[in-house]
Amino acid sequence: MTDEHLATRTSRAVGAVVGSAVGDALGAPFEFGEPGVYRAHFPDGSGEMRGGGGWDPGEATDDTQMAVLVGESLLEHGGLEPADLFGRFQRWAAGEPKDIGLQTEQVLTGGDPWDTAAGLHFAMTGRAAGNGSLMRAATSAVYFAGAGRWATMDAARRIAALTHGDRAAWEGTAVLHELIRVALDGADPSAAVPETLRHVHPDHRARWSTVLSPDWHPDDATEFNGAVWPALGSALWALRTTSSFEESLGAAIDLGGDTDTVAAVTGALAGAVHGIGAVPERWTAPLHVPLPGFGDRVLRCPELTGLALALAGTPSVDSR
Numbered sequence: 065m066t067d068e069h070l071a072t073r074t075s076r077a078v079g080a081v082v083g084s085a086v087g088d089a090l091g092a093p094f095e096f097g098e099p100g101v102y103r104a105h106f107p108d109g110s111g112e113m114r115g116g117g118g119w120d121p122g123e124a125t126d127d128t129q130m131a132v133l134v135g136e137s138l139l140e141h142g143g144l145e146p147a148d149l150f151g152r153f154q155r156w157a158a159g160e161p162k163d164i165g166l167q168t169e170q171v172l173t174g175g176d177p178w179d180t181a182a183g184l185h186f187a188m189t190g191r192a193a194g195n196g197s198l199m200r201a202a203t204s205a206v207y208f209a210g211a212g213r214w215a216t217m218d219a220a221r222r223i224a225a226l227t228h229g230d231r232a233a234w235e236g237t238a239v240l241h242e243l244i245r246v247a248l249d250g251a252d253p254s255a256a257v258p259e260t261l262r263h264v265h266p267d268h269r270a271r272w273s274t275v276l277s278p279d280w281h282p283d284d285a286t287e288f289n290g291a292v293w294p295a296l297g298s299a300l301w302a303l304r305t306t307s308s309f310e311e312s313l314g315a316a317i318d319l320g321g322d323t324d325t326v327a328a329v330t331g332a333l334a335g336a337v338h339g340i341g342a343v344p345e346r347w348t349a350p351l352h353v354p355l356p357g358f359g360d361r362v363l364r365c366p367e368l369t370g371l372a373l374a375l376a377g378t379p380s381v382d383s384r
């Protein structure tokens with residue numbers, strides 16, 4: 065491997081982690097907006113971190129907060145330690161984050177142990193296919209990428225299952241991890257969809273195939289994009305129909321609905337494809353990630369960059 069290749073891979077790993085956080089913060093003020101909401105605010109397509117809806121400009125939401133918890137648990141344990149990660153999620157949920165997904169909150173605060181809480185919740189409600197395990201994928205995707213497809217998709221499913229009992233969420237989260245892994249290798253995630261689908265549980269393959277197909281459009285969605293299928297389908301659509309990191313986030317947020325999560329997922333993919341150099345500095349400068357339940361900690365771009373480098377196993381390389 066040449067130095068140039070290493071630098072490129074490093075830039076992509078940082079791009080995935082920081083890009084997801086940027087998408088989350090950029091999309092947060094538009095949550096539950098109508099389609100066209102981004103263009104209405106930024107007619108020339110050049111968006112700013114604006115704040116609103118209880119969020120300060122550049123403030124990342126639960127998506128990124130949980131992604132940081134995932135990343136830090138992986139690093140401290142040298143791998144996936146599900147009981148520890150569940151405990152971190154619980155501590156965070158008890159810290160009264162500004163936003164938390166409904167089913168995530170119910171699972172984390174219900175008092176059941178880590179290995180049964182999500183399953184019990186799903187058995188009782190029958191509803192656990194929200195996008196809440198997709199949104200926090202960037203850190204674990206970077207961490208497991210070097211271990212290959214099987215390890216990546218297996219870890220993704222196990223992390224998803226901590227809060228989401230529906231296998232649809234596990235499979236979607238596994239697909240997203242794998243597409244980020246492919247992008248970190250320098251390949252095109254969209255082109256990797258058919259092969260990735262072969263590794264999706266057969267009971268769920270058809271539905272995932274529909275929303276990930278090259279001719280699927282977010283208007284074709286049969287659920288609100290707070291559900292796992294249209295959230296990932298929309299993110300992949302935003303990636304494949306644009307040519308820059310900035311454009312991809314604009315397209316994602318302009319869909320309206322669960323804008324922070326769709327943009328966080330889009331940002332993870334687009335950051336992995338285009339690298340951190342493609343993420344505008346006017347977006348990374350105000351970016352900050354509070355961690356409720358963990359004192360006054362607030363991660364900014366340098367700390368997120370350090371986290372991404374550690375997850376990628378690249379301790380001290382200038383990412384730009």
Ligand SMILES: [Mg+2]
Pocket residue numbers: 125126127163324325
């Ligand atoms: Mg959020």
